[in-house]
Amino acid sequence: MDVPIIELTAVTKSFGPVSVLKGVALRARAGEVTALVGDNGAGKSTLIKGLAGVQPYDTGEVRFAGELVSLSNPREASRLGIEVVYQDLALCDNLDIVQNMFLGREETVLGTFDEGEMERQASETLRSLSVRTVKSVRQKVSSLSGGQRQTVAIARSVLKSAKVVILDEPTAALGVAQTEQVLALVRRLADSGVAVIMISHNLIDVFAVADHINVLYLGQMVASVETSATNSSDVVGYITGSKTYMGASE
Amino acid sequence: MTTHVTSGVRSDDMIGSGQEGTIGDQVRAYLQRLRGGEMGALPAVAGFFVLAILFSILSPFFLTERNFANLLTQAATLVMLAMALVFVILLGEIDLSAGVTSGVAMSLFVVLSNPGGLNMNWILALVVSLLSGVLIGAFIGFFVAKVGIPSFVVTLGLFLGFQGLQLIIIGSGGLYRIQQPEILAIQNSNLPEWGGWAMLVIMLLVSLGMAFLDRRRRTRAGVVNRTIAILWIRLAVIAVVGGVIVGLLNQNRGTGFLAVSGVPIVVPITLVVLFLGTLLLDRTKFGRYIYAIGGNAEAARRAGIKVVGIKWAAFAICSTLAVVSGVFSASKVGSVDAAFGRDIVLSGVAAAVVGGVSLFGGRGRLIHAAVGALVIAVITNGLGLLNLPGGVNFLVTGGVLILAATVDAVSRVRAGGALSRR
Known part of the structure; x- marks a missing residue:
């Protein structure tokens, strides 16, 4: 457990003259929830898109389980087992849960679907995440609530044994009870041995579920701290730049 | 990925699949889906029977073997065209040029194959006209998927342009009779x-x-x-x-001395296309991706689906099947002229919508379009028997279309899909 599954060192990214990431370091460990917080424009999305291979970093080092890797395209990221659940979820309302979970990677026999196999894997994945909120895996996604959709999107990301799951604002636009359910799911996901990187604006959620908190401020990682070693007002201070992080006590 | 679940045994913490339970449970689940707005072709099937009963009361000729066979052959062209359109409507696109595409392809066929024309082998000419359908579909697909012009605009342009092309191919005022007994047999034997x-x-x-x-x-x-x-x-x-x-x-429906009986040849041809198309849409990646793109193109793209290629192929299939519908029509009418195929495309769209295919994309099946086409055909057929003025046919068909669209809209609200979009 000593080697972090994801280790970024001094990554940078510029768009023309605008430097968005100015040498950022980030670590994520298997079995932990690593929160990534920061104000709008701090560079959270850019950092994530680099990990997903959508927008590769300009310079810097990416290590995956200790090995140097180049995340130059999305295929490379998903080959390593890095999956991103975007805020707008990207589910097809007109398809059912199994069809959404397998979209783009269906199981086939002789060119036709093996629906039984897909159904089994889908319900086993949901069961392994202790999901009890959905009645049937053959429900259309259009009939699901916001929390259930988030559940399906997360289950989709771990279906093919993902090692790192990046969640972009998983609790935004959810009600209280549904937020609770999704946070519990995030926790179980980490407990099952996945490294979870969670972007959130909601510090209550972050403190409820994260093991480690990283704060981005104007393209720099200004704080990286154990959740137990900090408190909400300090983190707000780091996010707004009104407070300076004095170093970790690892 | 834990243990295998043994067949039939179901522990309580397992999530269902909607396939469990007795017939009673299945029927209840089906009724639940109906109430939830997933009605499929049910309204169209009901409409077909209501219309059939109505016409059989109003006209003594409606419920005869002869008229029944007639209804099927009249409907065949529209059924095939509506099924063709399903492939692009599922994407949330439209092909307004499907009718004139069949016109251009069939003009090509008669000019190439007829003794008065180039006198080419008819099978070769048929292959050329089907290939021209593929080509036209690929052409539309290029502008829609690659260039990014709305399909409504591209195909409206082609709808106008192809009328001119057809006129040039066939010559102004030209009319070619279909001479090949094999083509005529489709609808007449x-x-x-x-x-x-x-x-x-x-x-x-x-x-x-x-x-x-x-x-x-x-x-x-x-x-x-x-x-x-x-x-x-x-x-x-x-x-x-x-x-x-x-x-x-199989009853004798001949009026003279000659006995006429049997299933028209067009029926098995249509069933084969329906079967293969349904197989493609329901059980292959290509079909699933058509539904996915129609439901949420961005989600499909992120799932690694090659959206451009799928759209391209869907337009090619649509145009090709439109040419098949043109073959049916030519077989029924017995000739091809410069206006061939011009008027039918909106009826094809109407048929798909009446059958329960959503113009917003992502919802509907081939069989729905086929049933919708039968509804429209039965209106035309029944009203024709009643000797009503021609205008009534259009009025009734239009009314049925709006009624069907209303059913679709209401069921979408119930299904929850529309609420988020409005």
């Missing part, structure tokens, strides 16, 4: 009596075989199978309905 029964037996065997293949795959994967009684009921319905239809068509 019938299977022998045993052929109709054989067709029905093959349908039943294929349904049975596919159902058992599905059940075997599900059993192997260790997931619950639907109670087998549902399968027997479905096969019994196909057998009874199909048996009545084949039985009726």
